Amino acid sequence: MEQQALESNIELTKKKSYDWMQHKYLYAMIFPGLLYFIIFKYLPMGGLIIAFQDYQPFLGIFGSPWVGLKHFSRLFTDDVFFMLLRNTLYLFGLNIFLFFPMPIILSLMLNEVANKRFKSSIQTIIYIPHFMSWVIIVSISFVLLSLDGGLINELIAYLGGEKISFLTSPTWLPRIYIIQVIWKELGWSTIIYLAAITSVDTQLYEAADMDGAGRLRKMWHVTLPAIRGTIITLMILKIGNVLNLGFEHLHLLINSMNRSVAEIFDTYIYTAGLQNGQLSFSTAVGMFKGLVGFVLVWGTNKLAKKMGEDGVY
Amino acid sequence: MIKKWKRFAALTLCGSALLAACGSGEASSEPGNTDNNDSNNDTTEESNEPTQITWMNMLHTASPPTDTVTNAIEEYTNTELEFQWIPDASKEERLNTALASGNLADIVTLTILDNSSVRNALKAGQFWDVEPFLDEFDNLSQITEDTRRSASIEGVLYGIPFQKPLARNGVVLRKDWLDNLGMEEPQTLEELYEVARAFSEDDPNGTGQNDTTGFMDRADLKYGSFKTLATYHGVPNEWKEESGEFTPQFDTPEYVEALEYMRELYTNGLINQDFAVTAKTDQQEGFAQGRAGIYVGGLMDARNLYTLSEGITDDMELSQLNKINKDGSDDYAIWSDNNGVGGLLAFPKSEVSDENELRDVLQFVNDIMDEEVYIMMTSGIEGVHHEMDGNTSNRINEDLWQQEVQPFASSRPKEIGYDLVTGDELKLYSDNLILENEEIAVLNPAYSLESTTFTSQGSELSVIIEDATYQYILGDIDLDGFEAAVERWYQSGGQQIVEEYEAAWAEIN
Numbered sequence: 001m002e003q004q005a006l007e008s009n010i011e012l013t014k015k016k017s018y019d020w021m022q023h024k025y026l027y028a029m030i031f032p033g034l035l036y037f038i039i040f041k042y043l044p045m046g047g048l049i050i051a052f053q054d055y056q057p058f059l060g061i062f063g064s065p066w067v068g069l070k071h072f073s074r075l076f077t078d079d080v081f082f083m084l085l086r087n088t089l090y091l092f093g094l095n096i097f098l099f100f101p102m103p104i105i106l107s108l109m110l111n112e113v114a115n116k117r118f119k120s121s122i123q124t125i126i127y128i129p130h131f132m133s134w135v136i137i138v139s140i141s142f143v144l145l146s147l148d149g150g151l152i153n154e155l156i157a158y159l160g161g162e163k164i165s166f167l168t169s170p171t172w173l174p175r176i177y178i179i180q181v182i183w184k185e186l187g188w189s190t191i192i193y194l195a196a197i198t199s200v201d202t203q204l205y206e207a208a209d210m211d212g213a214g215r216l217r218k219m220w221h222v223t224l225p226a227i228r229g230t231i232i233t234l235m236i237l238k239i240g241n242v243l244n245l246g247f248e249h250l251h252l253l254i255n256s257m258n259r260s261v262a263e264i265f266d267t268y269i270y271t272a273g274l275q276n277g278q279l280s281f282s283t284a285v286g287m288f289k290g291l292v293g294f295v296l297v298w299g300t301n302k303l304a305k306k307m308g309e310d311g312v313y
Numbered sequence: 314m315i316k317k318w319k320r321f322a323a324l325t326l327c328g329s330a331l332l333a334a335c336g337s338g339e340a341s342s343e344p345g346n347t348d349n350n351d352s353n354n355d356t357t358e359e360s361n362e363p364t365q366i367t368w369m370n371m372l373h374t375a376s377p378p379t380d381t382v383t384n385a386i387e388e389y390t391n392t393e394l395e396f397q398w399i400p401d402a403s404k405e406e407r408l409n410t411a412l413a414s415g416n417l418a419d420i421v422t423l424t425i426l427d428n429s430s431v432r433n434a435l436k437a438g439q440f441w442d443v444e445p446f447l448d449e450f451d452n453l454s455q456i457t458e459d460t461r462r463s464a465s466i467e468g469v470l471y472g473i474p475f476q477k478p479l480a481r482n483g484v485v486l487r488k489d490w491l492d493n494l495g496m497e498e499p500q501t502l503e504e505l506y507e508v509a510r511a512f513s514e515d516d517p518n519g520t521g522q523n524d525t526t527g528f529m530d531r532a533d534l535k536y537g538s539f540k541t542l543a544t545y546h547g548v549p550n551e552w553k554e555e556s557g558e559f560t561p562q563f564d565t566p567e568y569v570e571a572l573e574y575m576r577e578l579y580t581n582g583l584i585n586q587d588f589a590v591t592a593k594t595d596q597q598e599g600f601a602q603g604r605a606g607i608y609v610g611g612l613m614d615a616r617n618l619y620t621l622s623e624g625i626t627d628d629m630e631l632s633q634l635n636k637i638n639k640d641g642s643d644d645y646a647i648w649s650d651n652n653g654v655g656g657l658l659a660f661p662k663s664e665v666s667d668e669n670e671l672r673d674v675l676q677f678v679n680d681i682m683d684e685e686v687y688i689m690m691t692s693g694i695e696g697v698h699h700e701m702d703g704n705t706s707n708r709i710n711e712d713l714w715q716q717e718v719q720p721f722a723s724s725r726p727k728e729i730g731y732d733l734v735t736g737d738e739l740k741l742y743s744d745n746l747i748l749e750n751e752e753i754a755v756l757n758p759a760y761s762l763e764s765t766t767f768t769s770q771g772s773e774l775s776v777i778i779e780d781a782t783y784q785y786i787l788g789d790i791d792l793d794g795f796e797a798a799v800e801r802w803y804q805s806g807g808q809q810i811v812e813e814y815e816a817a818w819a820e821i822n
Contacts, residue, residue: 057413057430058437147586148599167590168787255532255590256783259776275405276772277430279413 051284064280071284080268084285088264091245094178100238102182103189104231108219110190111197123194126187137180138252142167145176168257177253177262181246196230197223232309240297243289265289364392364673367418367664369411370724372398378720381697385689390680398720412439417661419674422724423472424656426464432768435471440659441671444470450675452682452727463761464654472657473678476727478747479653480754482541483635485615487606489628490517498632501641502545502574505607509583512606527583529605531596534782537588538609540648543571544755545637550648552814554758557822559814561807563778564799572795575786589783601625612743619739620711631739635746636753649754652761658726682727690725691733693718707736762821764813770806777802 020027051071053064075081106126113119129137144151145166153163166172204222213221247266254262265285273282301311377398387394397418399407405428411417412434421440423431434440444461447453453473464474486508491498494517499505509527511517518525530538544550547567553560562568578584585591585605600608601621608618615631622629636645658678665671680686692699692706698714699706708714735741764771781798784790790798803811 056433056437057415058434058439142590146590148604163586165586165787167587256780257589257787257789259780270406271776272773274409275428277405277409277412277428277433278769278773279430 048283048287050280051287053280055280055283057279067280071281072288074281075284075288080263083260084263084265084268087261088243088245090261091174091177091250091264092243094174095181095245096235096238098178099182099185100235102186104193104227106186107190107193107197108223110194111223112215112219123187123190126190128187129184130188132184134184134246134249134252137184138249141176141180168255170258170261173253173258173262177250180249192230192234193227196227200226229310232304232307233312236297236300236304236312239300240293243293363387364677365395366392366420366674366677367395367397368420368422369397369399369418370420370422371401371404371424372720373401373723374715374720376716376720378717381717382689382693382721385694386681386686389683389686389689390677392677401723415663417664419660419664419670420678421659421661422656423659424475426466426651426654426656427767427771429768429770429772432466435466435657435659438662440471440661441665442469443472443660443671443675446668446671446675449672450679452679453675460654463652464657465761467763472659473675473726474657475655475725476729477650477653477655478729478751479756480647480649480750481611481613481747482536482609482647482650483612483633483743483746483750484541484637485608485610485612485618486632486634487512487517487603488630488632490606491632492630493517493519498634500637502542502637502639505637506574506578506583509578509607510581513581513583517606518603524604526585526605528578528588528607528609529585529596529600530588530609531591531593532589533593534779536610537596538584539571539575539782539786541609542574543568544646544648546571546574546639547646549758550755551757552759554818557815557818559759559811559818561778561799561802561811563782563802569792569795572782572785576788579786580788589787597621601629603629612746613740615743616737616740633739633743633746635750645753646755647750647753649756652756653754654760655723655728678726681725684731684733687725687727687731688733690718690721692735702736704732705734705736758818759814762814762817764810764817766806766809766813771810774802774806774810777805 047061049061050064052066052068053061054067054070055061055064110119110122113122142150145153147153147163147165147167150166152166157163164172166176200223204226205218208218208222243265245264245266247270250262250264251267251270254267266289269282269285269289272278272285297312301313304311377396383394383396386392395418399422404425408421408423408425408428409430411421412430423435425431426435447456447461447470456474456476460474460476461470464470464472484505486498490512491508494511494515496508496511497504499508512525512527514523516523516525528538534540543562548565548571549560549562549567551562553562553565575584579586579588585596585599588596591599596608597614597618598621599605600618603622603626608614612633612635615633619629619631635647638645660671660674665674681690688695688701688706692708693714695701698710698718699708701707735744777798781790781795785792785795
């Protein structure tokens with residue numbers, strides 16, 4: 001019995017190595033991709049070492065003095081850290097709870113549109129904002145929201161209200177942020193959901209029809225469960241980007257008055273590292289951010305698997 | 314078909330290899346001028362091959378200059394120049410990445426000497442100490458001891474200091490509006506406030522509409538209105554030094570007065586309500602469009618404002634003021650930007666490898682300080698951009714000047730002590746006021762002192778105060794809130810800066 005198991009085991013390894021040989025060209029095709037990841041993604045990670053040094057470009061990685069966890073202890077004892085964490089998590093929460101469900105709802109609605117031409121023209125129109133850069137979107141909102149002759153404030157004043165300092169108010173920053181995100185990315189984010197919806201077996205709908213289900217029932221009991229896997233995968237990917245809230249976007253929105261709610265890890269790393277030249281400290285901040293992102297993806301993936309979904313790996 | 318494709322690929326590959334070879338050839342043949350240029354007699358060795366010089370330089374205009382002026386400078390100095398322009402708005406990140414990656418040029422313009430990575434790079438010896446060489450050159454030897462010391466870091470001069478006027482700031486306002494309202498030029502802060510009020514409320518442009526404000530400011534506490542108005546209130550320039558004791562400017566009662574003044578202006582609507590998010594171009598355009606009547610900033614901006622207004626606000630007349638204070642006495646003050654040192658022209662050891670090469674580059678810097686080159690970089694080429702009339706230069710082509718000459722203005726290593734006079738009335742007026750400012754300029758007593766904490770955390774700490782200042786002016790926090798911010802500044806490292814400056818001061822005095 002044991003003998004047999006052993007043999008089949010050997011057989012298996014043999015078969016495996018044979019497999020490998022047979023598909024060697026396919027494997028060779030992976031090679032450029034692997035090389036890309038090694039050179040551009042893994043090798044630069046070596047640079048993280050400067051988070052434990054007082055790095056000075058002139059002295060180089062090998063000449064700069066080692067300081068151990070100095071930069072990390074500075075980060076964790078600084079008030080700034082909690083501000084960054086709070087702001088990052090808050091804006092991330094807005095992204096997950098306000099923004100994330102929207103494209104799902106929109107694609108369900110688009111799916112119900114019977115007129116093909118109408119549907120595809122709507123799709124084209126809502127994809128356009130995705131191709132605008134943040135500079136343009138923020139500039140447009142600037143012009144609309146300014147206190148000195150901005151359209152919306154003029155309207156408020158005309159209607160007898162009091163002008164609102166949208167651009168310098170900490171309360172308005174998160175709202176403006178999420179509205180801009182929705183405006184820009186909503187349409188584009190529906191693409192994958194729409195693709196997933198088209199692959200739903202039409203027999204299911206027919207069966208539901210037979211059972212007398214209306215449109216809403218079909219949406220709820222057929223379409224949504226069918227794209228559940230897609231939703232969860234996208235959710236995990238989104239969470240992987242938890243701390244990448246869009247440096248460019250917030251960097252453009254930030255100013256002295258709303259810094260207390262707008263400063264996130266990315267903008268802080270930019271100011272501390274690239275502008276003020278504290279390369280080691282900002283590397284430490286970046287490293288922490290990366291670790292948090294990693295833990296979140298790993299955790300969500302675990303959770304997804306527990307719930308019987310596929311996960312991303 | 315496949316063959317053809319292969320041939321094409323081979324050709325492209327060869328081509329790019331060839332190009333690459335050219336590229337590296339160019340790089341390696343770079344400064345290679347080994348002739349000994351010890352003497353600065355430019356008569357004997359004029360027949361030399363031109364020296365090749367690369368210059369990483371700041372660009373304060375929208376686009377880099379065309380070759381016209383560069384060619385003239387090359388000819389005069391017997392060099393071949395290659396500029397790498399860094400837009401002023403992104404200077405921090407560009408310089409920091411350049412320093413970190415070692416991607417520098419023979420000459421690097423460093424205008425942000427208090428930036429910690431720039432300072433660290435200088436202190437680490439990434440650039441040449443030029444002081445021993447200065448006396449070999451005509452113009453460089455003229456740099457005064459004071460300037461040399463101000464521009465030094467821990468006693469070492471790591472480059473040729475930009476010699477700028479001590480203080481250039483003042484108030485520019487609409488003379489025609491004053492006349493419409495029958496008002497005099499303000500001489501005290503109170504009068505200035507009254508002018509601002511009248512400009513906002515009394516319809517200075519006679520349109521019958523409430524479409525003007527007093528001040529047009531921008532999101533810049535230093536080069537915008539705030540710092541200048543603060544010196545009018547008697548706020549020291551960054552630091553107050555009293556018999557060896559240092560106090561930061563924001564911990565003085567005068568600073569709070571200045572805050573209060575700005576807050577009054579803001580809450581009463583005498584300043585553009587979004588000044589805290591306004592960019593310089595928007596500010597100047599707003600002024601040029603006649604939306605406001607008072608501009609505080611560089612006096613030389615009067616000329617730009619006027620040029621901008623042409624075709625939009627045709628009847629604009631501008632007054633320039635540099636003497637305003639609290640009580641109308643004879644006691645005036647204006648803050649000095651970096652004590653008249655506009656930064657350094659530094660020479661990285663990685664590019665300029667030995668003393669001979671350094672002498673070549675210094676020779677070039679020395680040469681562009683000659684009056685001839687100064688005129689080229691200020692007014693342009695005679696007959697193309699301007700005409701000379703004695704010492705007076707009259708601009709003949711404004712657009713061409715803006716394109717081809719203006720970008721060089723900020724690259725002049727020396728801007729004072731020349732005979733050249735401008736024929737432009739507004740400009741001449743501001744030049745004279747700037748000269749007058751020399752006598753009332755308030756220096757920063759800590760400018761050349763060394764503080765390691767300031768070097769490493771200074772810019773970060775200043776954000777605390779900057780934010781609090783804005784928040785106070787906009788009414789988001791009260792005096793307690795501001796004092797708490799000052800306290801936080803002391804706690805997070807400010808106290809150390811004070812102590813380090815005091816120690817450094819005691820060592821010298």
